[in-house]
Amino acid sequence: EDQVTQSPEALRLQEGESSSLNCSYTVSGLRGLFWYRQDPGKGPEFLFTLYSAGEEKEKERLKATLTKKESFLHITAPKPEDSATYLCAVQANSGNTPLVFGKGTRLSVIA
Amino acid sequence: KAGVTQTPRYLIKTRGQQVTLSCSPISGHRSVSWYQQTPGQGLQFLFEYFSETQRNKGNFPGRFSGRQFSNSRSEMNVSTLELGDSALYLCASSSQGTNTGELFFGEGSRLTVL
Numbered sequence: 348e349d350q351v352t353q354s355p356e357a358l359r360l361q362e363g364e365s366s367s368l369n370c371s372y373t374v375s376g377l378r379g380l381f382w383y384r385q386d387p388g389k390g391p392e393f394l395f396t397l398y399s400a401g402e403e404k405e406k407e408r409l410k411a412t413l414t415k416k417e418s419f420l421h422i423t424a425p426k427p428e429d430s431a432t433y434l435c436a437v438q439a440n441s442g443n444t445p446l447v448f449g450k451g452t453r454l455s456v457i458a
Numbered sequence: 459k460a461g462v463t464q465t466p467r468y469l470i471k472t473r474g475q476q477v478t479l480s481c482s483p484i485s486g487h488r489s490v491s492w493y494q495q496t497p498g499q500g501l502q503f504l505f506e507y508f509s510e511t512q513r514n515k516g517n518f519p520g521r522f523s524g525r526q527f528s529n530s531r532s533e534m535n536v537s538t539l540e541l542g543d544s545a546l547y548l549c550a551s552s553s554q555g556t557n558t559g560e561l562f563f564g565e566g567s568r569l570t571v572l
Binding site for chain 1: 462491493499500501502503506513514516548550559560561562563564565566
């Protein structure tokens with residue numbers, strides 16, 4: 348069974364304090380790993396897709412990396428507007444399989 | 459370009475009742491997926507429709523059903539509601555389906571079952 352575990356569950360940072368969120372996964376052949384951001388009262392918003400180990404993607408203060416067992420979302424010099432829940436999802440490489448989501452990391456950035 | 463629209467945004471039902479939720483995808487998107495989100499379980503896949511055909515189904519009881527119309531709009535129905543059905547129900551659309559992993563989510567329908 349495909350599984351995604353995200354850690355920590357919650358993270359509180361001071362503005363400018365860089366950190367990383369972790370996403371560990373087990374999947375029977377990885378088609379892709381996806382990062383989403385979810386603000387309170389909103390639906391998730393797509394951030395990145397990673398397909399193979401060693402791949403990196405960047406967007407503003409966010410950088411996502413991928414290994415064979417986990418992915419990291421690095422947040423450099425975060426701002427209060429980066430506060431959100433960050434969700435990781437994987438998709439297996441077998442037919443039309445749905446995304447399997449982790450429970451997310453709730454990030455709070457304090458000014 | 460209008461986003462994914464879900465209605466109603468909030469609703470309260472009692473046990474045993476049924477509920478129908480609606481989702482209008484982004485124009486041109488033929489795939490609609492439904493997810494249930496709860497604090498304890500996170501996002502769990504319900505089903506996906508592509509061009510009016512159910513292409514995938516998650517591990518939910520038969521009380522949960524859905525359909526997609528020719529204009530790609532989708533509805534999901536939950537019959538004989540239970541307290542545990544209280545959740546945020548999210549709809550997501552995509553031009554190609556879940557294959558791309560890039561889903562566009564609506565803001566959800568928050569269901570409370572009393």
